[in-house]
Amino acid sequence: MPERIPVVEKILSANDRLALENRAKIDAAGLFSINIMASPGAGKTSLIEQTVRALGKKYRIGMINGDILTSLDADRAAAAGAVAVQINTGGDCHLDAVMLHSALNQLDLNNLDLLIIENVGNLICPAEFRLGTHKNVIVASIPEGDDKPHKYPSMYRGADVLILNKIDLLPYVPFRMDFFRQGVEVLNPGVTQLNLSCSSGEGLAAWYTWLESNLTLKNG
């Protein structure tokens, strides 16, 4: 069906155009922004909660959460101290630049240092839609299994930093770290991987360092 291709291209370029507008808006406010993507239950919200608790006194953090229906995740981020905005996609499997564009209008960007976007829990569709953020953060987790980079290439290819969460569960589930990293290397050679546990706290310091070094570059 060759007729379909131009339509798809048109939709994508409209999204990309709006992503550029989002970026301009974020840059004008001097913010550093990240788009966190993961499978359902990998620990995006827990990571955001921990981050807001650890850095929320030093930096003003805004959080935009994309979910199909509920505001459970935005509520958790807000309880931890972030300024949180909820986007309900109404069934859509990803956030796109249009949704982010309207959400940005609900935040006082000039009064923020860091903007965290929590995408819809999905390892496929969110990878196809640029939002306009500075960095893509992928959260993988030990119980998901070591084959995920091999099976969800687009997501891993687009990562600027890769978090491997729930390492406290390593003693209880089979996980070949070499096989996991091998899959990552093929798609995204040399990408920074941070092994951590939002539950035990192990390894979180390196994540805060990564985040702060980017915040300093952007704001300082």
Add this chain to the structure above:
Amino acid sequence: MPERIPVVEKILSANDRLALENRAKIDAAGLFSINIMASPGAGKTSLIEQTVRALGKKYRIGMINGDILTSLDADRAAAAGAVAVQINTGGDCHLDAVMLHSALNQLDLNNLDLLIIENVGNLICPAEFRLGTHKNVIVASIPEGDDKPHKYPSMYRGADVLILNKIDLLPYVPFRMDFFRQGVEVLNPGVTQLNLSCSSGEGLAAWYTWLESNLTLKNG
């Protein structure tokens, strides 16, 4: 954009029409068929491996696996003793009736008792596309978290049986069984839930019983 609605309806009804054709083909061969859906890493493939090992001597089992790119899961099912066919969706986030239609042609349906479809790992998109199978099986897992039915309603609403996998990890992660079930009940009152662990084997017998009672109804 009211113009978009008829197009979506047209695509869906074309899919549903083909799903009916798939069902007729499966019924003509006297097979019982299930469509297994889950988040990435919930344990679809492990469940299929265990099932093929436990029931593969008594029943002839065919397996069709949907994946974006690899054949890792089909390879595992084949190694366990199933007749396995791989569908690579080439980036698509779900299986649809068209894909299943071509895959069915690659199996000798008359020489099978049970057909297992393993859908793409995704809690959103697969729920929208009927394939023509008899029952939908949803696999959830303990480390994914107890909020998933609340957050992914379409998937849970369409389940004929709900498997809660990885119960061996209950001592190591927080999981409120009441909150999980409460979310399920709102969407799908009374749906059978089977708590089990593909890793320890606990609870698998009840799953085999469910499967065999359906196989008997269909074939016996």
